[in-house]
Amino acid sequence: MNGAMVFCGTVVHSTKNEYMTILEDTVIGVHHGKIIFIDEPGNVRTLLQAHNIDEDCVKHLGKHQFLVPGLIDTHAHAPQYPNCGKGLDSGLLEWLEKYTFPTEAKCQDPEYALEMYTRTVNCLLRYGTTTASYFATIHYKSSTVLCDVIEKMGQRAFVGKVNMDTNSPDFYVEDTDESLKETERFIQNVIGRKNNLLKPIVTPRFAITCSMKLMSELGKISRKYDIPIQTHLSESLNECEAVKKLFPEFANYTSVYQEAGLITKKTILAHAVHLSDCEMALLKANGAGISHCPNSNISLRSGLLDAQRVISCGIKIGLGTDISGGYSCSMLDAMRMALGVSNVNSIIRQNYQPIDYKQAFMMATLGGSRVLGLEDVTGNFEVGKDFDALVVDAMTESSLAGVEDCDTMEDIIQKFIYLGDDRNIIEVYVAGRRVV
Numbered sequence: 001m002n003g004a005m006v007f008c009g010t011v012v013h014s015t016k017n018e019y020m021t022i023l024e025d026t027v028i029g030v031h032h033g034k035i036i037f038i039d040e041p042g043n044v045r046t047l048l049q050a051h052n053i054d055e056d057c058v059k060h061l062g063k064h065q066f067l068v069p070g071l072i073d074t075h076a077h078a079p080q081y082p083n084c085g086k087g088l089d090s091g092l093l094e095w096l097e098k099y100t101f102p103t104e105a106k107c108q109d110p111e112y113a114l115e116m117y118t119r120t121v122n123c124l125l126r127y128g129t130t131t132a133s134y135f136a137t138i139h140y141k142s143s144t145v146l147c148d149v150i151e152k153m154g155q156r157a158f159v160g161k162v163n164m165d166t167n168s169p170d171f172y173v174e175d176t177d178e179s180l181k182e183t184e185r186f187i188q189n190v191i192g193r194k195n196n197l198l199k200p201i202v203t204p205r206f207a208i209t210c211s212m213k214l215m216s217e218l219g220k221i222s223r224k225y226d227i228p229i230q231t232h233l234s235e236s237l238n239e240c241e242a243v244k245k246l247f248p249e250f251a252n253y254t255s256v257y258q259e260a261g262l263i264t265k266k267t268i269l270a271h272a273v274h275l276s277d278c279e280m281a282l283l284k285a286n287g288a289g290i291s292h293c294p295n296s297n298i299s300l301r302s303g304l305l306d307a308q309r310v311i312s313c314g315i316k317i318g319l320g321t322d323i324s325g326g327y328s329c330s331m332l333d334a335m336r337m338a339l340g341v342s343n344v345n346s347i348i349r350q351n352y353q354p355i356d357y358k359q360a361f362m363m364a365t366l367g368g369s370r371v372l373g374l375e376d377v378t379g380n381f382e383v384g385k386d387f388d389a390l391v392v393d394a395m396t397e398s399s400l401a402g403v404e405d406c407d408t409m410e411d412i413i414q415k416f417i418y419l420g421d422d423r424n425i426i427e428v429y430v431a432g433r434r435v436v
């Protein structure tokens with residue numbers, strides 16, 4: 001069998017029933033980018049024979065190495081990459097005006113976009129993000145450039161041309177009809193590429209910068225092409241106040257989007273920090289998912305999401321870096337920050353059970369795939385799914401404090417989540433193709 005790969009060693013992933021399962025002696029076979037078998041090592045020879053795979057295709061992982069599913073960033077602003085780690089001196093709305101809109105506006109120049117997007121996607125891949133849901137900018141051409149870069153580098157992604165037709169600066173705003181026309185043109189461009197890894201996504205920025213007409217027409221476009229939707233919801237209290245003033249006829253923020261047909265089972269809502277029970281019920285009833293972006297919520301001082309509440313309501317939840325509201329493009333950082341936010345919740349609330357590192361891991365992998373509607377394709381290791389995976393080595397030089405003889409595999413994985421960095425991620429695969 002040409003082009004097959006077989007990995008033998010420790011495999012760590014989330015399943016339907018467990019936030020984290022550690023399979024210490026496992027064999028995973030991959031062919032044409034898909035997982036064709038998962039079994040115990042005693043059966044390697046039989047498996048190789050049954051699948052007509054040469055012995056040379058077998059790769060034995062070392063004692064401190066293990067496979068994890070590719071990490072899934074459910075919310076990232078690719079054009080904000082140059083702003084990562086600076087300009088976090090104000091709250092959301094001021095930050096958008098002062099730093100974010102001017103930075104995104106630079107993508108009017110596709111050549112600038114090409115160079116900047118190349119660095120962005122490269123950074124995410126190095127950190128093990130095999131799937132990302134990206135906001136691009138309002139510009140058609142540069143949004144297609146982001147797609148070119150992603151295709152070339154082999155990442156799995158959703159890409160959305162951003163829509164904004166009101167309450168935006170003169171240098172970064174669209175006419176409503178033009179915005180809709182360019183959105184359809186962009187969607188057709190992406191669909192026309194016939195790349196299974198790359199999908200368009202409808203991307204109204206948020207209720208403050210989108211008229212009801214624009215949002216409603218975008219809802220129709222998402223139904224016409226049967227594609228997902230991403231936007232921001234209830235991130236900061238100032239933002240919620242502004243939405244209340246702009247849309248006084250609605251009971252709450254979520255209802256504004258619902259009226260526009262934007263709350264569906266294919267909708268990814270970033271943040272959703274300040275939701276009432278009634279809004280949570282709306283999300284649950286419609287099957288929409290939440291992208292929890294803890295670094296951004298802390299850095300912009302937006303609020304503390306109660307991730308346990310989301311999980312116990314049965315609402316899909318994944319993690320997002322939200323670069324550059326979040327300053328790090330690493331999903332390891334997103335896991336740590338989610339743990340930190342949950343710990344703070346447990347300090348300020350009575351009888352609150354914070355999430356643990358296994359739940360954070362689930363949110364960064366299988367949870368993310370559910371939020372993006374990709375759970376049949378990626379997120380964990382199951383026969384028939386694509387092989388999106390990282391080979392992690394806990395013993396390479398990195399900020400990881402080293403592994404002691406007494407450390408169990410569970411300890412090592414925990415250390416990787418809390419202390420690991422890109423130097424520990426020694427191989428990255430998307431649909432079986434090695435991309436790092």
Ligand SMILES: O=c1[nH]c(=O)c2nc[nH]c2[nH]1
Binds near residue numbers: 077100206
């Ligand atoms: O974190 C955020 N980043 C953004 O770019 C944005 N736009 C609207 N709301 C937003 N929140």
Ligand SMILES: [Zn+2]
Binds near residue numbers: 075077232270322325
């Ligand atoms: Zn965002």
